[in-house]
Amino acid sequence: MMKYSGTVLSVSDVNASRKFYENLFGLELYQDYGINISFTCGLSLQQNFDWLTGLPKEKILKDANNMELCFEEADFDGFLRKLSQYPGVAYLSDVVEHGWGQRVVRFYDPDGHLIEVGEEMKMVVNRFLASGMSLAQVSKRMDVSIEDLEKVLSE
Numbered sequence: 001m002m003k004y005s006g007t008v009l010s011v012s013d014v015n016a017s018r019k020f021y022e023n024l025f026g027l028e029l030y031q032d033y034g035i036n037i038s039f040t041c042g043l044s045l046q047q048n049f050d051w052l053t054g055l056p057k058e059k060i061l062k063d064a065n066n067m068e069l070c071f072e073e074a075d076f077d078g079f080l081r082k083l084s085q086y087p088g089v090a091y092l093s094d095v096v097e098h099g100w101g102q103r104v105v106r107f108y109d110p111d112g113h114l115i116e117v118g119e120e121m122k123m124v125v126n127r128f129l130a131s132g133m134s135l136a137q138v139s140k141r142m143d144v145s146i147e148d149l150e151k152v153l154s155e
Contacts, residue, residue, distance in 0.1 A: 006042035007069070010049030010060050011111045017045050020110055024086055025071060043069070063112035076103055076119040083107070083117075100142040101128060121152050 011017040014035055021027045027039040035047040050057045073079045083089060083105065092106035092114065104118035119127075128138045139146045 004042075006038065006044055008036075008044040008046050008049075009069075009109075009111065009113055011045045011047055013110070014045050014047040016110055021045070024083065063108070065114060068106065068114040068116050069109075071115070071117045072120040073117055074120045074123055076117075076123065079117055080105065100124075100144070122155060125149055125152055 009017075014037060018029070018037055021039065021043070022029070027041060027043065029037060030040045031038040036044060036052075038044040046052055049055070049060050080095065088110070090108045092108070095103055095105050097103045101124045102118050102121065103124075104116050106114060106116050109115055124142070125138055128141060129135070133141065135146055135149060138144075139149055142149070
């Protein structure tokens with residue numbers, strides 16, 4: 001059976017990008033091959049992506065806006081404070097609350113890859129429950145079955 005092994009991002013400076021992902025997200029290094037590094041979560045960074053893939057340099061696009069890396073954070077407000085202190089981050093938008101209630105922020109890494117950080121879904125459900133909503137009301141508000149909400153809460 002085939003196994004998904006991870007995502008490789010093209011970066012212009014592997015050391016600067018490594019620092020960005022380690023410091024801002026707390027990712028842990030798994031392997032370091034100089035111009036290619038891997039984190040324990042399965043994300044890898046590759047400098048000289050054209051060399052690796054055989055693509056011409058001009059085909060390696062910055063700010064392509066055709067994918068995003070998604071992270072969830074239990075302490076979303078704490079992450080927003082940390083992010084606001086990180087120099088040079090370009091934001092796609094301010095914090096957005098989606099129709100299902102999850103707050104997210106989208107911004108770019110140093111090489112223009114779009115990143116989404118959202119509230120952990122369990123926190124969204126708990127926030128609604130703490131506001132006095134019943135599980136049935138949360139189910140309707142989030143357009144998610146009660147069974148799926150129970151799965152989220154049991155994680």
